[in-house]
Amino acid sequence: MLSCKELVAHSSDYLDGQLSLRERLGVRAHLAMCRHCRRFIRQMKVTQGVLRKLPDAAIPELDVLAERLAEQRNQSRQD
Amino acid sequence: MSGNDVELLTRLLAGEQQAFRELVATYQGAMRAVAYAIVGSRNADEVVQDAWLAVVRNLEGFQQRSSLKTWLLTITANTAKTRLKHNRREVLLDDLPGPHGSVGGERFAADGHWQTPPNAWHEDSPEALLSEEELRQCLEKTLASLSEMQASVLLLRERQGLELEEICNLLELSLSNVRVLLHRARLKVFATLEHFEETGQC
Ligand SMILES: [Zn+2]
Numbered sequence: 001m002l003s004c005k006e007l008v009a010h011s012s013d014y015l016d017g018q019l020s021l022r023e024r025l026g027v028r029a030h031l032a033m034c035r036h037c038r039r040f041i042r043q044m045k046v047t048q049g050v051l052r053k054l055p056d057a058a059i060p061e062l063d064v065l066a067e068r069l070a071e072q073r074n075q076s077r078q079d
Numbered sequence: 080m081s082g083n084d085v086e087l088l089t090r091l092l093a094g095e096q097q098a099f100r101e102l103v104a105t106y107q108g109a110m111r112a113v114a115y116a117i118v119g120s121r122n123a124d125e126v127v128q129d130a131w132l133a134v135v136r137n138l139e140g141f142q143q144r145s146s147l148k149t150w151l152l153t154i155t156a157n158t159a160k161t162r163l164k165h166n167r168r169e170v171l172l173d174d175l176p177g178p179h180g181s182v183g184g185e186r187f188a189a190d191g192h193w194q195t196p197p198n199a200w201h202e203d204s205p206e207a208l209l210s211e212e213e214l215r216q217c218l219e220k221t222l223a224s225l226s227e228m229q230a231s232v233l234l235l236r237e238r239q240g241l242e243l244e245e246i247c248n249l250l251e252l253s254l255s256n257v258r259v260l261l262h263r264a265r266l267k268v269f270a271t272l273e274h275f276e277e278t279g280q281c
Binding site: 003004005006008009011012013016018036037039040042043044046047048049050051052053054055056057059062063065066067069070072073074076077 | 091092094095096097098099100102103104107108131132134135136138139182184186187190191192193196197199200203204205206208209215218233234236237238243258261262265268269272273
């Protein structure tokens with residue numbers, strides 16, 4: 001059976017669906033028995049959620065850039 | 080291409096400024112992450128600017144076989160690679176220490192079982208965690224401490240939702256490298272959250 005350390009090493013691949021069926025079943029079997037690793041995987045998922053929901057950095061001069069790009073597009077249409 | 084892409088493309092081709100605003104607001108973050116991985120932080124902004132100009136120049140010729148996003152990121156990667164053509168920079172795959180460490184060997188006993196298992200967190204929804212201003216700043220520090228490749232792979236996967244294969248192609252990395260980079264980066268972010276939940280501090 002997988003050790004906790006091995007489970008942690010496989011955790012990203014598990015979350016990304018990168019494990020073979022056999023490996024995935026091994027992870028599931030471990031998780032069914034080990035509450036520490038269940039908590040770890042749950043917290044890894046929270047970590048992913050946090051990254052997804054981090055507010056975006058504002059784009060400096062968004063309007064200036066958009067105006068410039070639109071102008072260029074309009075120029076090339078007239079050529 | 081999705082219906083949204085088709086609609087946006089029509090407006091872009093018509094030169095509508097608001098459409099360009101939407102395009103930049105939606106995709107510049109992902110473009111920056113790609114540029115950052117290939118040319119580093121110092122030149123990333125310049126590459127993104129150049130990529131936008133290339134996008135406008137090539138708008139007419141955009142083959143609608145791929146999504147707008149894939150097309151934009153490919154142009155960005157190509158712009159970045161052209162810039163590097165003659166002085167290929169060392170790609171940093173190194174594992175720099177995160178400010179709050181990672182989940183390393185010291186967490187496990189000799190038999191591979193947890194020695195210091197994860198504790199319950201006070202908050203376990205992303206929204207509740209992110210409501211703490213201090214934690215948001217702390218995460219920014221952690222992200223800034225990642226190597227350029229680690230940061231980019233993490234952002235492209237978690238924030239931009241790219242498939243691992245897409246990341247490999249854009250950044251010219253092997254799948255195993257992408258998997259390792261992603262895992263190490265996630266563990267560092269995990270360690271920051273864990274530290275914050277345990278101490279209430281960054
Ligand atoms: Zn375990």
